[in-house]
Amino acid sequence: MASSRIAWANRRAGSPARDAAVAAQYLTSDDATSYAASYEGWRPAARYYCSRLYAVDEALRAGPRGRLLDVGCGPGMLVRHLLDTRPEKFQITACDQSAAMIDAATARSKGSGHVELTVARVEKMPFPDKHFDVVVAMGVLEYADAGDGLREIARVVRPGGLVAVTMLNPLSPYRLVEWCLYWPLLRVLGRVERLLGTPRHAADVSGIRAIPLARLRRMMRDTGLTPQDAVHYDVTPLVPPLDRLARRWSRKWRAHPERTVSRRARPWPGTAYLVTARRRTDA
Template sequence: MLQFDEDTARILEDAYQGADITRRRRASFDVLAPSPGDRLLDLGCGNGLLTLDLSRAVGDTGHVLGLDPSLDMLDLARARCAGRGNVAFREGHAEALPCDENSLDGAVSLQVFEYFDDMRPTLTELFRALKPGGRLVIGDMHWDTLTWHSDRPARMVEMCRIWDRHLACRDVPARLPALLAEAGFRAISTTPLAFCDTQLRPDGLAAMLIRLMTAYAIQTGALAEPEARAWAQEQQDLARAGRFFFSLTHFICQAQKP
């Protein structure tokens, strides 16, 4: 697991609440369309930002369960949602949901499925836990859509290749529709959400990825620290020169249990 210093942690927190990640989170929220009284699952809830949004929407008569395998993330999520009686958090894994059969009105998962070696067990569990008519929303990047300018294209390719190692599946949106249908879901559709920047914004997705990718390359020993930091510095230099370009597409896939 990546370890972050205080400065990096602050920058990542800014990014999570910045325009790009907020836009991505809001897109999943809007597609799920939570209603008062709904019982919902936030699968891979992380630091609880989406869980908090959902808890406001379902109100006192509803309930939101946040599930995550990381105790550190759950601590952040609990602190963020402190005092909200309609929220609970559990440590757990997607292949064994702590939910009764036909108990959920909806479930949402944001950038989680790319870490599953096999998505089928999780989809089967979600199908079991959702009520008939229950809604499922899964948001993930398609990493083949990444376009990132560099004057050292070979080094950029290498950094992206290194980053791919932390993923189990880099093309989740392309695989999901068939797997959802196989699991029994219907009314399946996919909506793209494109991010494209010619500025390196401090709270943006690109700035967050630069931090994460640099730390991952160094901590795993996949690239010498001076070279990894030079890659990150080049993006700062390109931005100052007005030559920065970054584009990546996120996809929101929705489905329904018949």
């Protein structure tokens, strides 16, 4: 995600500092509204969300029916999409640690009797063991204790159930430039502007901790999940700030999101990836 609130992880920060940085991003209804609005238009964030939704949608297409849990549901974009496209396939439960996000998701799913929403962290969810047929975790493990989050996801999905997890790709050229060059330079520029009395730029520490694909697969196996498929999404040869130049030739992604995903890591890995897994029947 490319936003002044999405910067590289402050790995030196302690857990309380990281939790505070994460929580501060989505405290109010305005924060939730702004997040939902980032799905629209032609900015890099919209391209990212469009590609991610396509990748998740494809992962769910051949998956089981029944009870679906959307962990870290945000303002309910996936919930609304599933209600519009597959209203009979899933009985949806969704949770997010932000009360503002749950309020937004409630408003977005209004009128449906198939959705249960609650405030909860992925590391400690108030759901029974082996309860869900499908668990989706979009953009949540980067902000959480990924190991604890995966253990909770494995706990609440039934044996043989489907898990779909997305993660920012820390090894992609895009993320390396964004986190190691672009955002640090933006912070320096912001400090200079504040000294001059004309602050215009900022890049707050977000608390993100991204995990390479190979390591996430190992972590899944350790929790009783068997990784199956992996797809890179938001595939782009551009890096910040070049991708912020809204050229007509770069706008094909909204009409053809299938062109933004790839199962190859070369030549241009996506800025993020999705892994599907099944819970082992002996776990």
